[in-house]
Amino acid sequence: MQKKMKDILRIDRRLLANFDFVLLILLLVVCAAALSNLYSASYPPKSLATTPYIKQAIFLLFGFAMFLVIVCIDYQELLFWNYPMYVLVLLLLAFAFFVGYEANGSQRWINLGFFKLQPSEPAKMIMVITLASYYARKEVIDGYSLKQLVVPLVLTGIPFLLILLQPDLGTAMMIAIIFVSMTIFVRLKLSTYMILGTAAVTLAVFAWEKVLKPYQKQRIQTFLHPEDDPMGNGYQILQSKIAVGSGGKFGKGYLEGTQGHLHFLPERHTDFAFAVWGEEWGFVGSLIFLGVYFFLLIWGLYIAMNARDRFGVLLAFGVVILIFWQAVINILMILGFLPVVGIPLPLVSYGGSSLLTTMIGFAILMNIRMRRFQI
Template sequence: MKMLRIDRRLLEHFDVILLLLIVLVCTMAYFNLYSASFSPKALGTPPYVKQGIFFLMGFASFVFIISFDYQELHSWNYPFYGLIVLMLLLAFFVGDKAGGAQRWINLGFFKLQPSEPAKLMLVITLASYYSRKEINDGYSITDLFVPVLLTAVPFLLILLQPDLGTALMLGIIFVSMTVFVKLRMSTYLIMGSLGMGIGVFAWEKLLKPYQKQRIQTFLNPENDPMGHGYQILQSKIAVGSGGKFGKGYLEGTQGHLHFLPERHTDFAFSVWAEEWGFVGSLIFLGTYFLLLFWGLYVAMNARDRFGVLLAFGVVVLIFWQAIINLFMIMGFLPVVGIPLPLVSYGGSSLLTTVLGLSILMNVRMRRFQPSMSGD
């Protein structure tokens, strides 16, 4: 691996705006997590302390990742892919169980959920494949055999854990990046037909009863207000009760009186909306999505096709998780356990997102260098 040499141009092209947006979002997210998980009678290490350690680990990895040329990921792509698949197999066979799922590998100092880095792995893998095999008139359905296979392996392993939400995220990443690189019209038609057929088959044969219940609850949560619909209803109450300016930091009743379940994980933004209100939510979401728009700007100005696809893939990875989570807490989508990147508690999710953002910065810093990959 070719490590960073002293190069004045790299420092000149360091994106201060991108770094500032990342720091702002992380700062707001950490203060929100403190409010969501603070308890005067907490047993053990509080979540906000653990998340603080993960933030420090994440920014240490940020410095490491930007210290080498992202083109090196071409070489490390398939070893990384193999490592993630191996970890998914380990999680499935010997991983720790919780809540009826087997998704975690106990590393001692924290439990790694390999399905989280699998999302970033897929972004890198698809970016590498599509940048090496460019087809000017669009990809046919046969051209997609390899990327479909590369997506299907981790998809199925994650689905078996079972973790439907994360598995669907892999499918969304594949579709988003594949559509971005241009398909033939016949490919769109075939993929659309296959997608509808798989959806019907999944509902009839693959989805477990509790997963169907989540979808039915989403369609009508009021039918079961004290059961499966409880989370959605309490989340909507928290968001709506914030009013224009919120109840004040650490003053949210839905969160602090424990009406809102999973308030530091899946429903972390509900805590923010209750305490900071409509105006505070606009400020947070404005900063958050400005970060993503800036990521698209990085993609449009990348030096080569691989850089474009990497940056676009990282934005897609964060964007769709954010949209699904926000729609979920407002009752527009069923609860599927998708975290809000950088905001929801979870070491694996946080580290994966920060690694993705470090790749984004890497692409931005090296936009002045000539491409050495030939793509």
């Protein structure tokens, strides 16, 4: 057993020669900008013990420590460990649902004392690993049939339902998006597309009528007409649009935003963190930040294209698509183009579980990149 662990953790000098400094530099730039934005979002600080940016900085340091450990372990080991990790995350989701920590009407956290773990965050990364592992093992040349999708549908459906029951519509939706994106990537038969498309529309209608809770329906209705309830359910969207719009071309300046600092903008350090950036740095500053952010994701796709095997391609693609869709949905939510569904902007929004999960994703990308020349 000790020899096995030594083999897993052994660092080949050739891996250091293939270390991706572009990925690391881009990641550091985004993290530094995000942390400075979080400082502004929580300014003026009430106390060092409760300031979000201090906690986020600690999580970030721990995340980079995890990053260094993960890059030392060949990602091929995930082919063996993916199902034990999948079972573990299901147990954590069930534990959170039955006896977890409750806040704002949702029971989705496990109180560890020093840290409130939200199992639905690592569940998203575990789904990427699980689906990549399954599709890597079960390669189909002419496209997957509906029968061949039964197993990945079940693997996706169980965590989807557990998260939906918490209730956490946004994260449950991300689980479904991961499945759809990765399944389309591996290619389906035309008949499978038609059947799944019909099923998706039917389930959407059923969910609206029987599954969604009143406050979740209200969020969607508010998105369509936020001005109908400007001091109630439409307040967040309207204030977010005011904050971004008031930034103009070049912004009001760092620490000079009024919507956030005067507490007009709710959730300014979590789901609406990017609205603070838009107000302070304006249209040009937002474009620069988003340019670096999405170039980081494009570089992730480049890593996927140059992976050494099918599992590496699927795994890298899954990591990128997970971060991409969360970012797009969050930004469109802030601009008022999508309803508020509680999806954070990876690396930018405050939250330890989300940050650590995202850092694990980038560590996996680095891992795949460093081993692209291995046979």
